[in-house]
Amino acid sequence: MWRKLYAWLEDRLGLEEIYKATLDRPEPKGNWWNTLGSASLFLFLLQGVTGIFLTVYYTPSPDHAYDSIQYIMNDVAFGWLIRGIHHWGSTLMVIVVFVHMVRVFVTASYKYPRELTWIFGVGLLLLTLGMGFTGYLLPWNQRSYWATEVGTRIAGSVPLIGDSILRVLRGGPDLSALTLQRFFSGHIWIIPALLAAVIGVHLYLVMRHGESHFPDKDD
Amino acid sequence: MNEETKKKINQKYEHKLAHGERFWPDSLYKDAVVALGIFLLLILLATFVGVPGEPKADPSDATYVPRPEWYFLFLFKFLAIYGQIPVLGRIEWIAAVLIPGIFLIVLTLLPFIEKKPDRHYSKRVLPISVMGIFVVSVVTLTLIADHPLKWDAQYRLTSLLQVISGLIIPTAAYLLLFLFSFLLKDQRASQGMVLTAGLSGVLMVGLTASVLFLAPVPEVEEVFVANTxxxxxxxxxxxxxxxxxxxxxxxxxxxxxxxxxxxxxxxxxxxxxxxxxxxxxxxxxxxxxxxxxxxxxxxxxxxxxxxxxxxxxxxxxxxxxxxxxDDRFEMPEIPELFPPLAEGEVPSYEVHIAPIAKRFCISCHREGKDNNNYLMTSYDEIIHSGDSAPNLVAGDAESILLKVIQEQNILDENGEEIIGVMPPKSVLKPDVVDVWVRWVMAGMPETVDGAAALSDIVEPVER
The missing domain is CATH 1.10.760.10 (Cytochrome c-like domain)
Known part of the structure; x- marks a missing residue:
């Protein structure tokens, strides 16, 4: 019965091929430092799941953002846990992605044939920082408000186009409801969409070229 | 890179694959262990550390000291230190945009800058030294991010140490590294670079440690945040x-x-x-x-x-x-203003008198109000301040404060009222008056411990 069902599915989905292409791959002898990439991916997914839960109650408006988070923390069942994981997950994700970058640098894994993997990886590091920057404003508390105030001001110090950048980031000359709205949009749609796309390319490249081996004296 | 080198690299990789492991289950097993560890760590952090409370955003509060998210602190600190450079320090965008921008471009294009196929660390002394100094800089700048950068007597030394550790050493080290790599050959270049990187790393860590040790972070006033x-x-x-x-x-x-x-x-x-x-x-x-x-x-x-x-x-x-x-809202259960007293128990300032004064007295008895200069916002003020001081005398049941809260006003020789009953428009409940009387009669202890020492509890009340 099960075998029949499996054969039916296999005929239509090509499970064997998928298995061969994704899971049943040879790899050089691994080492625990090689888990940092998958740990980053795990954190990305975890942030995605907890973030989706948070949007159920969160309201991106200056009048209600703070109160909606108070509500999540005090009144929603396990809201404190979901928010706590999301809060600490962001910190951990920045650390893990950064250490992953340093690891790849030290073992020089970005050299032929993995140059593009590295370039997309730098993009992922920047997008991760972008997630941190946009997400920090959302609780609309003193800390986040003033951090964004100073952060966008620094971005506005670019010569010539600084003022335009500042206006694009803030949605006007000052931090306002518009800023919160567009940081929210950036945090839950724009940057995650980019992240997911770049992660896809990054993973494809990792599979195509395989994990690099740990360099020995001859390399 | 010529075709031959590429072929050699690919052959070596094939060889490594043949003597390696399978992605499933060998690598995935390690990945799963790490993911599980991360998940557990996050649950522990969320449960036992939680998310610190913060007051609501207040755009009008210009006194708030802005501080970015922690992983941008190193950049923030670097900007502050850079701002100390005369003349050049005024041009903020050099440190805020140009230097990070150059760094990012180099980082992105790294595979095309470091073109040699060598991978072992012994053949990559320059890149690893550059990255090592960068990582040490990021970590040390983050650590000292909250330490003040001021040039008054108290902070002059530590500010100088911060500038040396955060700006001068890394700049000098980078200059030396590139100098060595261009001027010296093979063995000696490597030695020079390793020495430079190691020494500057040790110096930066040492200076950071001494800044942390010498300059206490100014205490930030804790803002009370009501969460529930x-x-x-x-x-x-x-x-x-x-x-x-x-x-x-x-x-x-x-x-x-x-x-x-x-x-x-x-x-x-x-x-x-x-x-x-x-x-x-x-x-x-x-x-x-x-x-x-x-x-x-x-x-x-x-x-x-x-x-x-x-x-x-x-x-x-x-x-x-x-x-x-509002009769559409149901009042939640509110903790009592102060814990009820057992017979013979002496109340203290910090647990009993302070909340009572805050609730019933401070409205008028604080700076800027018409109150005969009798302020009640601290222990000392309650006992010592006021035009009619002392308003409270330990052990004296005729103390002015005790009289007025028990509806006896104070008159002068002509029978004119000097101090009316307090509070002017309401009457304190007997249990509140009782706290005041017991506190004054027992000697006005400030702390819980002081009050406990004076207490002679007959029978503890049920809490």
């Missing part, structure tokens, strides 16, 4: 008792203001009535408190309009009004 509903209601009631009671009365029912300088006889709507509570939203009430209604005589209370209350504090007051007076 009962906490918010209590915080709101305390603030209401200080800022609103004078005109609106402790139950919000006042219609004609009495005994308030400049506002005597002003007509006001009873703010605890349903006319107000049903038709005004929380935002409207918060706006009225923030900006006042100056044609009607109400001054502004919000920082945005020159008052002293923050956005969060005004929110607490609105919450208190809603849950206390």
């Amino acid at each position: 509903l009962p906490d918010r209601v209590v915080a709101g009631q305390d603030l209401y008792s200080i800022h609103c009671v004078e005109c609106h009365g402790d139950d919000g029912s006042v219609t004609v203001i009495e005994g308030v300088e400049g506002l005597d006889g002003t007509v006001t709507s009873p703010i605890s009535g349903m006319d107000v509570l049903y038709t005004f939203t929380d935002a409207t009430i918060a706006n009225i408190i923030t900006y006042g209604q100056q044609d009607l005589g109400m001054p502004p209370f919000g920082k945005a309009a020159g008052g002293e209350l923050s956005v969060s504090e005004i929110d607490y007051i609105v919450t208190f009004m809603r849950y206390s007076w």
Whole structure:
């Protein structure tokens, strides 16, 4: 019965091929430092799941953002846990992605044939920082408000186009409801969409070229 | 890179694959262990550390010291240190945009900058030294991010150390590294670079440690944040008792203001009535408190309009009004103002008197009010301040304060009233009066321990 069902599915989905292409791959002898990439991916997914839960109650408006988070923390069942994981997950994700970058640098894994993997990886590091920057404003508390105030001001110090950048980031000359709205949009749609796309390319490249081996004296 | 090198690299990789492991299950097993560890760590952090409370954003509060998210702190600190350079330091975008921009471009294009196929660290001394100094800089700058960078006597030394560790050493080290790599050959170049990187790393860590050790981070004033509903209601009631009671009365029912300088006889709507509570939203009430209604005589209370209350504090007051007076809201269970006293137990300032004074007295007995200079915001003030001081004498049941709170006013020789009964428009409950009397008679202890030493408890009350 099960075998029949499996054969039916296999005929239509090509499970064997998928298995061969994704899971049943040879790899050089691994080492625990090689888990940092998958740990980053795990954190990305975890942030995605907890973030989706948070949007159920969160309201991106200056009048209600703070109160909606108070509500999540005090009144929603396990809201404190979901928010706590999301809060600490962001910190951990920045650390893990950064250490992953340093690891790849030290073992020089970005050299032929993995140059593009590295370039997309730098993009992922920047997008991760972008997630941190946009997400920090959302609780609309003193800390986040003033951090964004100073952060966008620094971005506005670019010569010539600084003022335009500042206006694009803030949605006007000052931090306002518009800023919160567009940081929210950036945090839950724009940057995650980019992240997911770049992660896809990054993973494809990792599979195509395989994990690099740990360099020995001859390399 | 020529085809031959590429072929060699690919052959070597094939060889490694042949002697390696399988992605499933060997690698995935390790990945799963790490993922599980991360998940557990996050649950522990969320449960036992939690997310620190913060007051609501207050765009009008210019006194707030802005501070970015921790992983941008190193850049923030670098900017601050860079700003100390004469002349050049004024051009902020060099440090804020140009230097990070160059760094990012180099990082992105790294595979095309470091073109040699060598991978072993012994053949990559320069890149690893550059990255090593960068990582040490990021970590040390993050660690000292909160230490003040000032040139007055107290902080001069540590500020200098910060500039050396955060700017001078890394710059000098980078210059030396590139100098060695261009001027010296093979073995000697490597030695020079390893020495430079190692020495500067040790120096930066050492200087950072001494900054951390020598310069205490100035204590940031803890802002009280009420997180739960009962906490918010209590915080709101305390603030209401200080800022609103004078005109609106402790139950919000006042219609004609009495005994308030400049506002005597002003007509006001009873703010605890349903006319107000049903038709005004929380935002409207918060706006009225923030900006006042100056044609009607109400001054502004919000920082945005020159008052002293923050956005969060005004929110607490609105919450208190809603849950206390609006009949559509059910009052949550509120902790008592002070723990009840057992027979023979002596109350202390910190547990009993301070909250009582805050609730019933500070509204008038603080700076800027008409109160014969008797202030009650701290232990010392309660005992020593005032034109008629001492208002309290340990062990004296005839102390002025004890008399006035028990409805006996103080008269001068001619029978004229000097001090009226307190509080002027209400009567303290017997248990509150009892706390005052016991406290004064026992010797006015400040701390819980001091009070416990004086206590002679007959039978503990059930809590």
